[in-house]
Amino acid sequence: MRxxxxxxxAVLALVVSGATxxxxxxxxxxxLATANVQTPINxxxxxxxxxxxxxxxxxxxxxxxDLTNAxxxxxxxxxxxxxxxSFGLPASLSAxxxxxxxxxxxxIRSDDNAQLVGxxxxxxxxxNAATFGAAGTMFVWVGARVxxxxxxxxxxxxxxxxxxxxx
Amino acid sequence: MKLISWLAxxxxxxxxxxxxxxxxxxxxxxxxxxxxxxxxxxxxxxPRVITRTDPANSGQFDIKGPNRSQVLxxxxxxxxxxxPAGAQMPLAFGSSDAxxxxxxxxxxQVGFDPKQPFTATLSNNGRGSVFVGATANPAxxxxxxxxxxxxxxxxxxLP
Numbered sequence: 579m580r581x582x583x584x585x586x587x588a589v590l591a592l593v594v595s596g597a598t599x600x601x602x603x604x605x606x607x608x609x610l611a612t613a614n615v616q617t618p619i620n621x622x623x624x625x626x627x628x629x630x631x632x633x634x635x636x637x638x639x640x641x642x643x644d645l646t647n648a649x650x651x652x653x654x655x656x657x658x659x660x661x662x663x664s665f666g667l668p669a670s671l672s673a674x675x676x677x678x679x680x681x682x683x684x685x686i687r688s689d690d691n692a693q694l695v696g697x698x699x700x701x702x703x704x705x706n707a708a709t710f711g712a713a714g715t716m717f718v719w720v721g722a723r724v725x726x727x728x729x730x731x732x733x734x735x736x737x738x739x740x741x742x743x744x745x
Numbered sequence: 746m747k748l749i750s751w752l753a754x755x756x757x758x759x760x761x762x763x764x765x766x767x768x769x770x771x772x773x774x775x776x777x778x779x780x781x782x783x784x785x786x787x788x789x790x791x792p793r794v795i796t797r798t799d800p801a802n803s804g805q806f807d808i809k810g811p812n813r814s815q816v817l818x819x820x821x822x823x824x825x826x827x828x829p830a831g832a833q834m835p836l837a838f839g840s841s842d843a844x845x846x847x848x849x850x851x852x853x854q855v856g857f858d859p860k861q862p863f864t865a866t867l868s869n870n871g872r873g874s875v876f877v878g879a880t881a882n883p884a885x886x887x888x889x890x891x892x893x894x895x896x897x898x899x900x901x902x903l904p
Binding site for chain 2: 603604605606607608609610611612613614615617618619659744745
């Protein structure tokens with residue numbers, strides 16, 4: 579009798595364990611997400627665009643190849659990466675109340691700060707394509723012309739030139 | 746004694762039947778991470794999107810289990826990727842960034858939201874694949890480096 583009562587229990591245990599194994603199957607696996615983030619862009623206003631003394635009625639131009647007086651931005655980022663340069667250019671300079679016309683903006687970009695490596699002339703605007711040098715540097719010079727009126731009020735005139743660089 | 750014999754025979758029959766029952770219903774469930782999500786080169790400030798239909802860069806899991814069984818797919822998704830230096834970069838999963846394919850073909854997926862559990866049916870030969878895409882959102886000043894994150898898929902056979 580003891581043998582009889584054990585057998586059904588063994589059978590029941592076998593069936594129950596089998597059914598449980600069939601129901602409760604769970605498994606998982608993992609994968610990686612990877613990204614190689616490049617060097618972020620940094621833009622530094624390195625040198626102002628300086629016209630020096632300007633006389634009423636006499637236009638004055640500073641070319642972008644004027645390493646002393648042209649405005650200069652120093653940009654760093656990922657070597658050889660393409661970027662877009664966007665300039666914000668003033669239509670006039672201001673001395674508080676009076677204004678002084680400015681225009682005919684021109685620019686040069688180069689891989690080095692002496693305009694010797696990869697130098698290229700361009701017309702600065704809202705969207706200029708460019709490429710970082712192998713070392714991840716770019717230097718941008720901006721020149722322009724001011725057009726003082728014959729009766730231009732004397733004073734110190736200033737304006738802001740902005741360069742935005744994005745990948 | 747006669748009763749004992751019948752019970753013994755029954756037990757033998759059942760024990761013989763049980764493994765075959767398990768074989769039919771309970772082919773072992775396996776989940777394999779086949780391919781990670783590869784964003785490749787990412788520029789600071791420029792989001793990078795990998796779609797689930799990208800054959801080279803999307804993530805892929807392969808599933809094997811009992812034929813035609815219903816399974817529940819549930820992801821554990823990271824919010825950010827991390828560089829060795831500890832910098833973090835946001836990682837986003839859209840509402841259709843995961844896809845299930847009974848035929849295991851990347852071109853014939855049913856899209857689903859990886860942030861929600863999804864019920865799928867394995868094929869007649871007990872197979873299926875899950876594909877996953879995502880968007881990396883580097884900040885403009887994102888620190889350079891190789892960023893990684895782990896995506897886990899848990900599969901459960903439904904009763």
